[in-house]
Amino acid sequence: MKKESEELVGVKEIARRANVSIATVDRVLHDRPGVSLKTKEKIQQIIKELNYQPNIVARTLASRKKLKFAIIMPASSEETSYWKAPLDGVLQAEQELRQYGISVEKYLFDQNNRKTFVKQTAALLQQKPDGILLAPMFVEESNQFMQQCREQSIPVVFINSDLPGQSGLAYVGPDLYQSGYLSAHLISYLVRPSDSILMLHITRELEMDHHLLRKEEGFRTYWQEQGYTQELITMHIGQTDTETIRHHISRQLKNSSIRVLFVTNSRVAAVAKVLEELDRTDLLLIGYDFLEDSIVYLKKNVIDFLICQKPQEQAYLGMMALYDKLVLNQPVKSVHFMPIDIITRENYLFYNN
């Protein structure tokens, strides 16, 4: 009985019961104007009674509406291939969404050059996309961009990191504080009472530091909560070339009890290279992200742990959030924290970004 009624529920049946045409039902369904209040209420009542669920497949086929999504994120670079993964996520989403008539335009910028970001946002807005996926690396410029999106009523989803004080449609990415907190926990198993820990922020753009500093904050909080007394040395290296890194690290290692190095981003591969050259692979090295370079050192046991946050999935889910909102008209979770994955020599083969 229940089944039968379920079979019948469609615009046609609703129209029949309301004594109107399916066009009118469609108007109510989409809250379009041109329906008398009385008819509207009657139809809404029937929709409710029947617990009508629209057939998304039919809707997609009939509506030739083509949506345009735009993404803007850093380009993968010599310096770090991190951004290849999010782009892959975008590509995956694009492929799945293509059959629903959604196209995706990609705008990449140089994460060491905020001007390229501004330029790309301008180009992007000219295309008048229906939804935007944004990796907000530059706080100030991103704020301005958000302002424009708001004016044009274009929903924006953040990935990788959010934008302090701004709320887009959703954020998909790591909880940076917890990420640092976790690292501290992990490291607490590895250090002896007399060891020191060297925490390294390796980045050119100061702006990105709010990112790294959140991790440090989480780390320090854990350390204090636990009452650990090991020395914690923090260091900022403003150049990302091996030369500079080697210089600073070898100096630090000369006269100290450092036994653990914690790199707060994907530059851990560069540190691994340095440690290998210095013949100090005995040290424990922990860092971020699942990059090919890093995996090489993970296999060689130079890097001990990598903390990853599924960059590909971040982008994929971000795109799907736009789809849920814009196509399915579904509510979207405003914050979606990614799992914090710990990668080792043994499980890396099974890690899917």
Place this chain on the structure above:
Amino acid sequence: MKKESEELVGVKEIARRANVSIATVDRVLHDRPGVSLKTKEKIQQIIKELNYQPNIVARTLASRKKLKFAIIMPASSEETSYWKAPLDGVLQAEQELRQYGISVEKYLFDQNNRKTFVKQTAALLQQKPDGILLAPMFVEESNQFMQQCREQSIPVVFINSDLPGQSGLAYVGPDLYQSGYLSAHLISYLVRPSDSILMLHITRELEMDHHLLRKEEGFRTYWQEQGYTQELITMHIGQTDTETIRHHISRQLKNSSIRVLFVTNSRVAAVAKVLEELDRTDLLLIGYDFLEDSIVYLKKNVIDFLICQKPQEQAYLGMMALYDKLVLNQPVKSVHFMPIDIITRENYLFYNN
């Protein structure tokens, strides 16, 4: 130009070019009989030239074919709620697949009683499903079941563990050997030279042991490869009640240097309970699976690490493999190993089964 041609590609255009009706194109598309070889080849040629991609949305809408999937796995029980997660994965898939006309029938059995499995497989086959998701707990009975599925040409996807010597459509689950190997690596960071390790297999059904023994094998291999000399005590506990577990563990702990306990399945929660009662939470405890009970002890720092393999996703992906094969006619990866996740007090909040 390219774009224009892409717009036009559909059965209609193919039919026009081949000078046939779209019905004939459809026949070729689905490799149905009733087309002369000459016509068939001509059409295939055009399909290739045009790089025709069928519109799945239209196809789904037009084809009122209703597929029936069946799943058979253990029921979640008092003893362990592990199987709740895979069922959730099935439910999630069911919801997404419903709109494509796919229904899912669930057959659950008691993992401590192989007769219930046999009974359920019989009931399942009577329904003549188009595809099956199977957690093959009982090797012999599962083999017989597979035989029947083969006779009826029903594709089967394994989850959780595969079936030695049998190949279904696909396997989605952990690489058990690597899982044990990883545990050993993790534990190697935690033990001091004088410590001993207690490895615990807690299970009633001997049959399931091939599962656990694979993990032990991986563990031992790592330990040997690395040349570690710490004592490794293995123990099988055939009852899963707290009483029995306490009895065995307290005996072991009495006179030994044991400092790490490694439980090879989800019964780690019971061990945690015992350790708490014995006031031996100073010991390091590592086990499997993301169960509520275990998380409680993880938070309390009684359990130190949990190794998880996304049971929910296993089932979800298994269902999707059936969909890819049966609906989209796409090739399916015959083995899909899950990532090996390490869960701690700090990252559990961000873990999605």
Place this chain on the structure above:
DNA sequence: CTGAAAGCGCTTACAG
């Protein structure tokens, strides 16, 4: 404010 009709790109009987 409302409805009749065409159409989205396929599949499915049915007729020949």
Place this chain on the structure above:
DNA sequence: CTGAAAGCGCTTACAG
């Protein structure tokens, strides 16, 4: 072996 026609459940002009 092949084709004309109806239909899947919606949306979209268009006419009134």
